Amino acid sequence: MRRQSKELNIGGVLIGGGHPVAIQSMCNIPSYDVENTIKQIDRLYDAGCQITRLAVPDEEGAINFAKIRKASKLPIVADIHFDYRLAIMAAEGGADKIRINPGNIGDINKVREVVAACKERGLPIRIGVNGGSLEKPILEKYGVTPVGLVESAMRHVDILEKCNFTDICISIKTSNVKNNIDAYRMMAEKCEYPLHLGVTEAGTEYMGTIKSAVALGSLLCDGIGDTIRVSLTDDPVKEIYAAKAILKSIGMTDSGVNIVSCPTCGRTRVGLIDLAKEVEQKLSNVKAKLNVAVMGCVVNGPGEAREADVGVACGKGEGLIFAKGEIIKKVPEDQIVPELIKYIEDLTGEKI
């Protein structure tokens, strides 16, 4: 059961309200480099990203934001800290959502101006609380704790609600995975606004993916989360692959191949590791939602292979091919991949 949350429209991508979890990223090209930012957005789009975010650090960044938005295939969230004028410039420049924390803008009249600019264009605002930049009073009272993160977010929410603005999305990211999970669980109870999930400063590709999978996976399994970002110190395109893999691993995608393969052991009598890698690589662009089993022997092999849409249970230098629970045929090892692909092409109508 998904948590009930308010529906918001981010440049045509609907989030909350039971819509599928949207995959986000953030461009990491310097904000003055318009051309390369547009190229990066194209790559993110091709990888399956649905929403991206751009830092708008200054006036030049806001002017460039408008140019980039015009050329972008993706909705863009303008990421702004403190300066309400940049938020208004970004809204005028075509932003699809503004990320700004109203409690950090200062004067309530400035918040009202941002709210008016967003309302006029139907733009949601994301409150983005981050463990690394909690307000001093919150830090002194709670430290970087789940309660502190939630309290901070609720302060920002109150300000927007007082300005009659409720098209709000919230993130409360911290780099501590356990605190992150606890904070989002707490936040989920407090309001009905959509939640954008992420572990901040998660690290480089390997550990960053694992931390994100643990935190985001736990929350998504609880039904919490409307959009996700896997933050990696790397090419943001890798964030998309990681996010898709997380969603796929818990059955939250409506397309793509899920490979079930055994770890191999002393019973394995084929080159299963290379075989599984080859199957995964060859099927990486398949659009249909499929479970494909690549199993090393007859102990667990036939069971898994039967459960899958297509599968193989290997023996000594050979494999039993299954499709939809039926044994199709026995083939020699070098024919396993071509046979699997043939059946998947038949099943999906896709050319691999």
Ligand code: SF4
């Ligand atoms: S399926 Fe067979 S070969 Fe693979 S790990 Fe299990 S027992 Fe070993």
